[in-house]
Amino acid sequence: MSESIAASSAAPATPPGGGRAAAVLAVIWDLGLPLVAYYALHLLGASDWVALLAATATATGRLVWVALRTRQVTWFAAVMMMVFGLGLALGFLSGDPRFLLVKDSFGTAGxxxxxxxxxxxxRPFALAAVQTWKPAQAAEFGDLYRTVPETRRLFRLSGLVWGVGLIAEAVLRLPVIYLVPVDVAVGLSALMMAVFVAVILTWNLLYIARVRTRSPHAWVGHTADRRQ
Structure with a gap:
């Protein structure tokens, strides 16, 4: 479940050469490698601890390799490393059926x-996400972020709201997990996550639309002179 949060709020560094196909391939590598390691070891009979260890090591290896090759952080791999790493740490507390829900909450906080x-x-996470999904405009978004104050404020505030919002959801979900029956907690946990993500995403889209209306020079596509 926490992996879906990572996918909805994260994206890897734009690969050299650009292109949407290359961006999608980078997503597959960042997400797929640790997931394959995790589930493959489970199918082979490995313990959850061993599977989490392998997934964490795989995500870490991907993060380091991309950083050395491109001198950029692939934030999606960082999220996967955080999610599986926290799951690994919490693996020592297993035995409680509520553990899996707690692991998801820590993954969301990660x-x-x-x-x-x-x-x-x-290069904040929010900027990296936009550059990945709009590879043809990645350089222009980077230039705007460096030179236009409104653009920097847009991406930094978006990242701040996503970060604080996801952590707040994870914290608020913890008492729900332990104060209600497990079967009820499963449904409420999923509902809380969906509602928080929907609210943050809606705010983010409305905020971007407002900034584009008030300061069109702060978004890609505007040809007028930009403020320094």
Missing amino acids: AGLVHLISLAGA
């Missing part, structure tokens, strides 16, 4: 934490 950590770098 995705939010990656959003916040990325704000300390030159």
Whole structure:
């Protein structure tokens, strides 16, 4: 479940050469490698701890390899590393049927934490996501982020809201998991996650639309002079 949160709020670094096919391939590598490692080992009879260890190591290896090759952080791989790594740490607390729900909550918090950590770098998570899904305009988005204050504010505020929102959802979900019966907690946990993501996504789309209306020079496609 937490892996779906990662997919909805994350994206890898735009691969050299651009192109939507290359971007999709990067997503497959970032998401697919740790998932294949995790489920393949499960099918072979490995314990959950061993499978989580392999998935965490695979995601970490992908993150390091891309960073060395492109000098960019593939944030999607970072999210996967955080999700499986937290699951691995919580694996020592297994035995409680509520553990899987707690693991999902920590995974969601991990995705939010990656959003916040990325704000300390030159290329925040929100910007990386847009550049990945719009590879033909990736360079222009990067230029706007470096030179236009409104663009920087847009991506940084979006990343901040995603980060704080995902962490808040994870924290609020914890008492639900332990205060109601397990069968009820499963449904409420999924509902809370869906509602939070929908609310944040709706706000983000409305915010981008407002910025594009008030400051069209802050978005790709505007040809007028840009503010420095």
